[in-house]
Structure formats: C-alpha cells, structure tokens
Amino acid sequence: MRSLLGRLPAPIAVLLLLAAPVLHAAETLDTVIIDAGYDKQTRVAIVPFRVDPQVRAQAPMQAILEFDLQRSGQFEVLEASSMLSLPSKPSEVLYRDWKILGQEFVVVGNIVPGNSGGQALNLYVFDVLAERLLTAQTIEGSSGQWRDIAHKAADIVFEQATGIPGAFSTRLMYVLAKNLGSSGVTSKLEISDSDGERVRTVHESSEPILSASWSPNGREVAYVSFDTGRSAIYIHDLITNSREKIAEFPGINSAPRYSPDGSKLAMVLSKDGNPEIYVMDLKTRALSRMTQNRAIDTEPTWSPNGQKIAFTSDRGGKPQIYQLDARTGIFDSRLTNEGDYNARAQHMPDGKHMIYVHRKRGVFHIAWQSLVKNDFRILTQTSLDESPSVAPNGAMLIYATQIDGQGILAVVSVDGRVKYRLPSSEGDVREPAWSPYLSSVVSTSVISNP
C-alpha cells in the first residue's frame, strides 16, 4: 500500500488515505489504482477552485474531479504547487503560463452560492494550444449534491478533452456477500457512485441475490433473489424503493435483462423442463419462449439495437455464445469459437463488439471480441474473472475477480491498459453492473458571457 501510494500523485494518495473512511459508515468500496496505463496521457491542469466565502460546505469537489480523471488513465493532472498562476475566471487565464508547463488543457472554476440555496460551480475548460475557451458551464445542485456536481464537471472535462462523453456521473450496482460458507451468510444488493462512494442498499437477505440488471433509464433494476427459498425475479423501483415479484415459476427464474427500449425483459426459466430463454412483455406480462433445446440456454443479452439476443448454451457440448433473432426467436449463429468455455456476453455500446467470460487453460478471464471482423483479445490477467459490465461510454468495463481469496471488483479499459480495483472494506463483492447514463440530478447551463 505504501509503495503504491508513493507512486500516486498527491491528491489521489490523500483521497485514498483520508476521504474513503470518513464519507460513509458501513462497508465501502475503496479504490486502488494498479496501472495508470497510457504512455502518452493528456496533460491537464485543474486550477484550485476559488470558493465564495458565502458557500459554507468546503467539500472536496476538486479532489473528486481530479480523481475521476486520474482513474480513467487518460490524464496526467498537474500538481497545484507547480502552477505559475491561479486563475479563477477566464480573464485571468494567461495561455503562456500553461504552455511553459506543457499543459494541453486548463480547467478553471469558482464555487458560488446557488440560486435556490445549495451551490454552483462555474466551470471553464480551455484548449491551451489553440488558445481557446472550449466550454463555460454552470453546474448547480443542492448543498448535499457536491459529489454530483464534481462528477458532472469530470464528465464535461473528459468529453472536451477526448471527444467521448464522460461516464463519471453513472453508478455501480453489485452484490456484497458476507460470511459465505457459514450460517450467518448475508447478501446485499448495493448501489454506489462510479468511484465507489455513497453506497446505498437496495435489498438485503440471508438468501442469495444475483444477476442484477439496470433498466435503460436507470429508474429501476431487475434481479434474482432466493427470499422465498427458491429463485424468483424481482423488479425494484429505485425511486419509490418498492419491489414487485414478476417471475416465480417452478425451477430456475434468472438472468433478467432489459431490452434497450425498456419494454421487455429477457430471462431464463426452466419451468418447461430445462433452462430456456424467454422474453416477457413488461406491459402485458406475456411470455414468449425463444429457445427450444435440451441443452442449458442462459445469460441472454440484447444487442444495442434490440434486434438480437446473444446467450450462453452448451448445445455443442461446452458453453459457447450463440445469437438469435429477438423478434422471431429464430436461431441466428454461433458467435464464439476461441476455447471451450465462453459465457455471459455483453455487447459494447457500438454493437460491433462484445465482452464475455473466457476460460483459457483452466483460468477464467474477460475477453473482448469483434463481431464484424476476426479480432479477439483477453483483457484481464487476474483469475476467476466473471460478470463483465461495460460503462455506457464504452471506455471502461467492470468485472468481478478474486485477490488473495477475497471477491473484489476491478475495472479495466477496453484496450486493457488501465486498471484499478474496488475491494470492499468487508466481505466479498461481485456481480457488478455499470449503470446506463442517468438523468442528471444537477442542473447544467451554458454561461453566456464568460
């Protein structure tokens, strides 16, 4: 830990040591950067924000923004002690000061009281080489929403610098299990911010919870729990915090996955003898059976356009990933050929690639494959890797693995170069699901005369 901290830029080390333990009480996800990846990182200076004295909450908004960018592996953030000037508004920015330091982007901001209480961050992003203000925006939220404001700011900076929308305002859902193998075993379905902070519990049980899936608008989640002593599929409304059991047939009820338009739920039921893929119309609750096979068919996942469902089947003797037409159920093709265990696929947002669990020489890794040309890569070097879930911007994916016998979450960039881990302070964490883009809880407006 010490050597790792020594290699990290100061703000991250401080955050690792101080911020995580005090922000919430129960089990927390910590962040440990393993490999910050890129040889050529974008050099960005985030000038310490000027805080209006009338804003009382001195929240570490800036540290959160910097840590978001750092975790992405794509940025080298300049330390404040190296800065030649500390502008807090556009008129104070001298491009020369930043060119000397080799910076590509400068971020300037000031925190002021919000119009309806709370606080607002006036954020300015400059392109140093082009000597140009790229964007000027006000992000406003209630006094408790400083984390949301910081993540929103990170999304804006990330998009201005890379051209890819940021996904820092998203959330992570996962299962926390404690006391496995003993009579005191508990499972919790948890949701945290994308940096592992602000954990809240969706459901807690002494029985297993698994297979959680976000609805496309992020308002509800579907999952499997064994609360009645057997598997059942529930839909949990995150706003009203109420849940409804939607499938409890004899046998297996599992693997719920929302269609991209949110109108249907693919699932696995074994009520007719063995596990088959079904699609439920969420309005009428009518079920359509999609597979007819004596083999195991499970782990359905929708293509981003909703036209195909990929799934795992051992119809060929070993688990491989196949695809069917989501409208007709007609078998389409087998998608995987590398190795003798490929399972639990998820499409990338571009629809042209997918990630899945791949076994190589007895070890389970996360693999990435092109669906349009012959291109296959193994992304992870850990073992017992499972449950890959991609961020909505397609840049990073989260998965479950084990380090020293503890189940942890880990994040890897799609090119395999950036890695960080999210171990829980207690227990085993697994089954991560990265949320879709969520409707913003903070308001954002363009500053007209910056």
Place this chain on the structure above:
Amino acid sequence: MKTQWFRTVMCLGLASLILAGCNSTPPAALPPSSDDNIERETPPPAPAAQPEYGTFDSSGNPYIPGTNQLLARTFYFGYDQANLSQNDLAILEMHARVLAENPARRILIQGHCDERGTREYNLALGERRSDTVRRFLLSAGATGAQVETVSYGEERPEDPGHNEASWSRNRRAIVAYR
C-alpha cells in the same frame, strides 16, 4: 430395476455400510460434519416396530434399515459433471424405498456447484444435478409429489475456500427431508 437393487445389496455388503464411501467423488478423508455427529448420537426409535424403510431421526432423516446409521444425503459430482456413480445410485435407491414406503414424506433436492464459471450457467448446472437425482428417485419408486428441486448454483458453498479440495466439496446435491 432388479439389477439396480442387486447393485444396492452388493454395494451395501461390500462397503459394509460405510456411508461416505458410497459417494461418487468423496473429498478425501473428510471429517464427519458436526451435524452427522449429533445425528448419530440420537438412538433410533425401536426399529423392529417400524416398516423396514421407515425409521427416522428426530430431524426426520432416515436410518439405514436395521442400523443406527443415517443414510447419506449428500452426493458429490465431478467438475462440470452431473452424473451419479453406482454407489450414489445404490444409496439413492434406498432413499426411493424410504419415500415409496412413507408416502407422506417429502424431500427437497438442492443442487450446488463450485465457484468456477459464470453464476447463471452454474445455476443451470446445479439444476441439472438436482434433476439427475430427482429423475433417478422417481424411476426407483418415489412419486413426483414427494420430490422437489432447487438449484443454488455457486451461491451457497459448503466450503468457502478457493482450491480443488474446497471445490470438490461444493459440487454436490443434497437430499433434504422435510
């Protein structure tokens, strides 16, 4: 059916009622679980007065006829396998007789897997294991109303370790009398 019953008798004779020895992939030199110890300390209630396959301990688990030893209720499987050994079948044949001669008794068969592989696939594999046991029991005289199944996949390991010794204990089907 006749040959299977013959095998049962053979297995019982040869194995001299060594319960764990009748399982397929027994984890080597497993100590008896604490549950088993408690169960064995309970004397069977007057076996002679009961039907041959109708003596149970206080938790409702059946004894081997004429003995004070409980019938094994956990059956182990090979990696990614769902087939039962001849020894397992011999024991399950006795469970089927217990159920056939005691129509009011019900069982729940739990199917379990080790942690390797994906959770959903393992849920399906666990069901395949519990279904294999169920099908055999029905073929040997139990009725469908007596036998329920549930798969826990890899969610409820008996041994939380991450090595072959732990995994072999976790790939199992449990016959639970209710």
